[in-house]
Amino acid sequence: MASGMRHRAATVLLPVALSLGAAAAVMAWLSTTASASSAGRDTATGPSAPADQISTGRALFVTGCSSCHAVDGRGVTTDDGSVRGPSIIHTGEAGAYYQLSTGRMPLTDSSKQAERKPPAFDKTSIDALVAYVASLGTGPKLPHVRVADANLADGGEIFRANCAPCHSAAGSGGALSYGAAAPSLSQATALEVGAAVRSGPGQMPVFGPSSLSAGQVNDVSDYVQYLRAPDDRGGIPIGRTGPVPEGFVAWTLGMGALLAAVGWIGTRSPARESIEPGAGNEQ
Ligand code: HEC
Ligand code: HEC
Secondary structure: OHHHHHHHHHHHHHHHHHHHHHHHHHHHHHHHHHHHHHHHHHOOOOOOOOHHHHHHHHHHHHHHOHHHHOOOOOOEEOOOOOEEEOOOOOOHHHHHHHHHHOOOOOOOOOOOOOOOOOOOOOHHHHHHHHHHHHHOOOOOOOOOOOOOOOOHHHHHHHHHHHOHHHHOOOOOOEEOOOOOEEOOOOOOOHHHHHHHHHHOOOOOOOOOOOOOOHHHHHHHHHHHHHHOOOOOOOOOOOOOOOHHHHHHHHHHHHHHHHHHHHHHHHHHOHHHHHHOOOHHHOO
16 A cells, blocks of 8 residues: 555656756756856956046045045055055056955055945046056056956866965955955956956955966956856846745745645545554554
C-alpha cells in the first residue's frame, strides 16, 4: 500500500518538478537577456574641459572646497599644524571624479576617513569641478570604462589577486590598519571603479596603466558590477530588488505548489488508514 502511495506521489510530483524546472529556465533566460541589454549603459567617458567649464568649476571650488584645499588646491594647514585638507594639485580627473561622484567631498570633518554618501553636486557641477581640479596640475585622467565587451572571468581573476585582499572576495569591504576601512563595493558604478583604480584614494594603491591595462580596468569594473547588490542587473524587477528575491519568489511559488500537491495526495490516498494510530499494533 505504501508503495502505491509512493507511485502516486511520483506521478503527481514529476510534472510539478518539470514545470518548476521550466519556470526556472525561463527566469534564468529573462535575467540574462535583460542584463545583456543593460550592460552597455555603464559605458562612460571622461569629461572634456573647455575654458568656461573650468571657470564654472573654479567658482564652485572657491565656495565649497577652498576652505580646506585653498583656491589653488595646495591644501590648508591650521595654526596648530593639523591638515584641514591635503594638496590636491596632482589628484587629476580620476581623483576628483572619485571624491565627488561617491559624495566623499565636500567633507565636513577633516579628522575622519571620508565616507560614501549621496553626491552633493549634480553631474554638470561635478564635471566642472573635475575640470578645475584637473587643471591645477598633472594627475591621472578619468579612464573610459567600457564594460560592454569586458571579460567577466578575467575580471574575477584580477579582482581576487588585487582587490579582494582589502575589499574581501565578495566586495563587502573590510578593516585595514590604523582604524581605516576598505569600503563595500556594493554601490560603486563602473566609472567609479575605474576612477578609484587609477587614482588610489586614501590607503588604496594606485593601479596605473603598467599594472592594469585599460582592458583589465574594464574587466575588473565589470566584475564589481557583477558582485554588487543587483540594482540594475536585469531580470524581473520585483520592487527592483534583483535575482535573489526573484529566486525566492520562484522558490516560494514552487514550494507552495509542491505542498499543495503533497496535501492533495495525502487527502486522496487510501493508504492513509494504515498509518492511523494503533494500526501498527494489530499483529
Ligand atoms: C572640511 C574640509 C574639506 C572640504 C570642505 C573639502 N575637502 Fe577634499 N579633502 C579633505 C580631506 C581631509 C581630504 C583627505 C581625506 C581622505 O582622503 O579621506 C580630502 C581629500 C580630497 C581629495 C583627494 C586627495 C587625494 O590625494 O587623494 C580631493 C580630490 C578633494 N578632497 C577634493 C575636494 C573638493 C572638490 C571639494 C569641494 C567640493 C572638497 N574636497 C572639499 C578635506 C576637505
Ligand atoms: C590596500 C587595500 C586596498 C586594495 C588592494 C584595493 N582597495 Fe579599493 N579602497 C581601499 C580603501 C581604503 C578605499 C577608501 C578610500 C577613501 O578613503 O576614499 C577604497 C575605495 C574603493 C572604491 C570606492 C568604493 C565606494 O563605493 O565608495 C572602489 C570602487 C575600489 N576601492 C575598488 C578597488 C578595486 C577594483 C581594487 C583592485 C583593483 C581595489 N579597490 C584595491 C582599499 C583598497
